[in-house]
Every structure is written in C-alpha cells, then in structure tokens.
Amino acid sequence: MADNHKPPTMADIARIAGVSLMTVSRAFKPDSLINKETRAAILKTAEDIGYVFDSTASNFRSQKSDFVAVTIPAISNPNFADTVGGLADALASRGLQILLGYTNYHMQNEERLIEQFLRRKPQAIVVTGGKHTDRARKLLKNTHMPVIETWDAPSEPIGNFVGFSNALAVRQMVDHFVEKGYRSIAFIGGDVGRDTRGSDRRMGFVAAMIAHGLDATRLIAAGPPPISALEGAAAMARLLETYPDTEAVICVSDQSAFGALTECQRRGRVVPTDIGVGGFGNFEIGEVSTPRLTTIDPFSRMIGQRTAGLILDILDGRPGDNVEIAPSLIVRESSR
Amino acid sequence: MADNHKPPTMADIARIAGVSLMTVSRAFKPDSLINKETRAAILKTAEDIGYVFDSTASNFRSQKSDFVAVTIPAISNPNFADTVGGLADALASRGLQILLGYTNYHMQNEERLIEQFLRRKPQAIVVTGGKHTDRARKLLKNTHMPVIETWDAPSEPIGNFVGFSNALAVRQMVDHFVEKGYRSIAFIGGDVGRDTRGSDRRMGFVAAMIAHGLDATRLIAAGPPPISALEGAAAMARLLETYPDTEAVICVSDQSAFGALTECQRRGRVVPTDIGVGGFGNFEIGEVSTPRLTTIDPFSRMIGQRTAGLILDILDGRPGDNVEIAPSLIVRESSR
DNA sequence: GATGCTCCTGTTAACGGTATCATCCGGGAT
DNA sequence: ATCCCGGATGATACCGTTAACAGGAGCATC
DSSP: OOOOSSOOOHHHHHHHHTSOHHHHHHHTSTTSSOOHHHHHHHHHHHHHHTOOOOHHHHHHHHTOOSEEEEEESOTTSHHHHHHHHHHHHHHHTTTOEEEEEEOTTOHHHHHHHHHHHHTTOOSEEEEESSOOOHHHHHHHHHOOSOEEEESSOOSSOSSEEEEOOHHHHHHHHHHHHHHTTOOSEEEESOOSTTOHHHHHHHHHHHHHHHHTTOOOOOEEOOOSSSOOHHHHHHHHHHHHHHOTTOOEEEESSHHHHHHHHHHHHHTTOOTTTTOEEEOSSOOTHHHHSSSOOBEEEOOHHHHHHHHHHHHHHHHTTSOOOOEEOOOEEEOOTTOO | OOOOSSOOOHHHHHHHHTSOHHHHHHHTSTTSSOOHHHHHHHHHHHHHHTOOOOHHHHHHHHTOOSEEEEEESOTTSHHHHHHHHHHHHHHHTTTOEEEEEEOTTOHHHHHHHHHHHHTTOOSEEEEESSOOOHHHHHHHHHOOSOEEEESSOOSSOSSEEEEOOHHHHHHHHHHHHHHTTOOSEEEESOOSTTOHHHHHHHHHHHHHHHHTTOOOOOEEOOOSSSOOHHHHHHHHHHHHHHOTTOOEEEESSHHHHHHHHHHHHHTTOOTTTTOEEEOSSOOTHHHHSSSOOBEEEOOHHHHHHHHHHHHHHHHTTSOOOOEEOOOEEEOOTTOO
8 A cells, every 4th residue: 555645635535435535534434414324435435545534623623622620639549540440431421531730739830731722622620629810710710611610619619610628527536436335536737738639628627626626737748749558557666656555547648548557557556456547548558458557438439430421521511510529438358 | 810701811811901812812831932022021910810721722722642651450459550550650740741541451441442542532542451442543543643552562552562471470479479489389370361461471471381391381360450358368369279289379460469468368378488479560468468479560650751751752753662661570588 | 688596616725733843042072 | 313122913815624515317106
C-alpha cells in the first residue's frame, strides 16, 4: 500500500462514494437521518481508504468537545483511582473521554491544570476537594460548564458537589472509639494544610473529642501526603514516645494506619487490647492486615459514578442536585 | 460583570488592543518574534476580558495536537499508575497532555481505545504490553506517529518499546530460589491468557524450572487480573491442599504474594523456613509486610520516564532507540 | 390536483486559530 | 544615497468538519 502524502478526509470519501460531503458527515453520526445502504457504502469506502475521523475538526466546528476534565491529587492513591475509574466507565457509555491531571496535592498545580483544561472547552470539569486557589475559583466560576467538586461537601460550592464532610466522617470513628471505652485517643496525619481532606479529618477529630469532653491535643504530624505505611509507623513511634499511655489512634488513611499497626506490634502492644487503631479509606491493605483495620468506607467508586450521573443530568438539562455521600464506619478487629 | 453571549476570541483582543489578529496569536506563543511591550499589553487585554485560549482551534489549524495517548490495563494497579505518573511528569515540561484510557485487561477494549485516540491525532501513542488484537496492530502500524509498547520486550515491536521480558525477570527469581535450596516451587497466577504479562511470567517460570531440571507443573490459577490479596490467599490455600510438600511459591504480583503469605501464616507455615514466598512489582505492601517480600522491581516509574524520553527523541528527530529495562531482584525476608 | 408530511440529500458558510508571505521601519555597511 | 538585514507587524488563505437551511422524491390525505 503506497503512502500518499495527505491522509484522506471526508471530501475524499464523498468523491469516491459519489455523495456529498454532508452525507459522509452524517454517516458518521449514529443517529442521523441517512439511508442505511448509503451509510454502509460510505463506511466501507472509509475503511477501504484508511480514513480516520478527525475529532479535532469535529470538536472545533461544533464548538464542543467530548472531554470531561478531572483533576485528582495523585493517581497512586487507590481512592482517587477508584473514583476516576467509576467516572470513566460511566461516561464512556456516552462517548465522553476523561482528561486527567494530577495535582500532587498542590493547589498551585491544580490551578495550572484547570487553566489548561479550560482551553479545551470540556463538557464539564471535576475537581477534588472544595479548596482551591483564588484564581482557580475565579476561573471555575467564570466558566459556563458544569463544575463538580468531589470528596468534600463545601459550604460554598462553586457549582455542584459529590462528596461528604471529612470532619463528620471522622466523628463517626471517634464516637465508635469512645463508645468502646477508649479515652486517650490520638490522631496521626493531616498536619499539612495543603492536604485539605487530611486536615479536615484532623479538625473533625479535634471537634469530636472536644464534644466528648476528651483531650484533643494528641496530634501527631506525619508530613505531606501521600503518607506511606512507613511514615505511619514512624508517626506511631513518635506518638508512643510522646504519649505512652495512648489507648487508641485514628489515622488519616488506611496506609498510615497499617504502618501504625505494625509499629504497635513491633513494640509488643497488642491491638486492639492495648491500643485501638482506626484508618480511613477502606483500602485493601486494611482488609488483609492482621488484625484487619477498622476504617471508614468513603465509597470511592460510587463518588465517581454519581459524579458521572450528575454531569449527564446537567448536560441533558435535568436539574443537577448535589450528592451527599454517607461514608460508612466499618468495624473490624483493630478496635474493640 | 455582565455576561455577553459569546466568549471572546483573539479577534476581540486584536480590536481592543489595536493590533492585528496575527500579533495576538504571536503573543500567546512563548518564543515568537514579538515586541515585549506589545505582548504584555495583549496579555493584559486578554486577562481583562476573560479570554480563554482555544486549544481545539489551535490544534486544528496547526494540524497537530499536544496529546500523548496512553492505554494501561487498570489505573488501580500501582505499577501502571507509577508509569503513567513518570510519563506525565516528564511530558508536562513540553506541554504535552496525557490522554489516558483503561483496558481493564481486555485487548478488545484496548482496540477500541486506540481507535478513539487516533482520531485525535496525538503526538505519540503508548500502549501497555506487546500483544494486541490484529486490528489494533494494523491501526498502529498504519499510523505515522510514534508507537511505544511498554512493560514488555516484544520480538516484533510495532514501533519502539520500553520494557523487559517478563519471562526473564521471573527466571531471576527462580534462579534465586533454586540457589537458596528450594526445589518444589510453585507459581500462582498468570493462568488467564488475556493478562499477557502474567502469563509471560508463568511461562518464564515454567521455562526456568525446566532449565533447572525441576518439576514445573505446580501451577495454580488465581483467576483474571487484577489479582487481589484475598485471591492470592485463596490460591495459596488450594496450592497447599494440592501440593502439601511445596517448598516455595512465586506469585504473579506482590498483591497476591502478600495474600499467599498471610495464608501460610494462618496455617502455621513459617515463612521463609517452611516455605519461601516471592512476588513481583515491588509494591509498598511487600515492604511493610512481616516478613517483607522478596520481589522484583520493574522500575515502573522509570518505564514512564524513559518512554517520555523516547517520545521526545523521536519528535525532535533524534533516533529513537528501544529501551531495555533490567528489572532487579530484591531479596527480603520472605525467602531464605 | 393541491397540500402536507416523511425521508433523504445537497449547498453554503462558518468555527478560531496559524502558516505563509508580504511589508515596513530603523540602522549599519558599502 | 543605496543596499541590506533583522526585528516587528499585517493581510490572507485555509485546516476538516458540521450547523443551518434548502430542496426533491415519494406517498398519503383532503
């Protein structure tokens, strides 16, 4: 097969098939008014000459893309990966493509990504969390496309949101621990302001402890996210040195909770008898550890699916309602 | 700020700033011939009227996008996530955007994704593995853009590749186990043909065992990928029931190896004394388990970085050389 | 026979940037 | 004065598709 210099266009197909350019165009739209045989002939011609539909030209002329832009803190966090997976699968049925960007937990990067994404005129833009730079907020506010914030329930959402209050979710865990008799409870992580979900969880911990009339000052820093199991273990070591009488610890994620758990075991502290451990995220690691981790399931994948539903609602002109996810406490053997 | 009906274009800026359209266009290209003050004035005007650059129009007219298309089996696999992360970071410096798609370990999905991606005329296309449907191969062969296969070292690459032989990587592990005195060695996973990396690893296991003159028939199925720790544990249970005298097991991934490890412990088999366990992938879970897992580090992130380098080489007209990654055996406490 | 309707096809004019080439200006070399 | 040259700007055509509108053919209805 000789290589001609220019890739074929619809005009080439039109000429060969003996129809007009517009008819060729229609042949490529699934639900357009066109004779079945005409379409078949056109598609065959297209296949024969190796025609490749030009989405760029199509998007340009119709002034809308088939993209949905999404920013997440990190692709390596299974929670966000699940959310994106749910979103992508649900949107694929409508032919919508995900445009994915990683902020590495930096709002500055998020702003840059948003700016880039807006240039492509996506059908909607999905961001993680409810905290953004002023400029990012302004950019999102000024746009006319659906804006969805996820993994949070901001009091002043930019557009809509699909998420939950991280603070309230942690409160569930504190309530559970207190009910089970733990009193001296510590929190690991969420010390770096830029991980807004982490610090929301820590703030939720503090508020809940105060509400129970308990000491809310046992806060251990674990550094910037993402917090690995090893960092969780290091934080646990510091915790036990600073507050040896700690009865329970709640960690910002299952990763760090797993690390904390192993550190307890290394030091001969029996979980959950000597010390209770709670995580966040319902990662697989908490399901296969010994003992298994008490955690909070944020329904990561569902967040993605509901986000997709919300986007489609809005695009179809239906009212777009915020979705409050209700994270669920999963009690396992790492707590009494 | 009242909302006018149409978003502003370069023509609007040109009118307001009193320059030609072309000058406005130049103001947005970093290294174009334009007076510094003129550019500043134009950019200020743009900011004032809330102009958003239209990448679609730009890509359309210049007949090239700033996309690099990438397909991976699953976003939730940390190895692939790392590869994409390395790729995305390295390409971002050149303003290239990743267009990411998940195949869910199905070549059919990969074919569909490739077809979609080609319509956007990306600068390059990156796929995972060296096995594809006939149609996908044909599509990739016919295109004129760089095609990179990763995570494999195919004997007949479509374009270039950045990867390694999964079979040879596993051979390293077998050699290590044999050297340490293990003889009755089993393999878990890789039974489903469609996970080509998994089955390559299993084939590598079989070949290596035969080369050592050992029994290569202890193969345990673990079902379709991705294989969770729980599935790894179940497979281990079956292994110990079928071949109680097994001295060591090599698993298709660290996830499944961790599951196998916990199952051994549940049954009172001491690792690595009673039984040796090896994984693949150098996941964090193998670093925090007790004992820690002997594994193979495929340098996931480096695969992404080197892929980016290769793409840039080709785009810049430099020769594009295949990159053979040399996965490295990491011996830890799960093997003697 | 006129009218209306459905189904299908065609003509034309964009969409918003950039490639290309032309032009203009000021200053240094000739 | 003339020429040349590099920096800066402008005029114009055009990338490949689709929106919008305009028919025409065939058939049923009045």
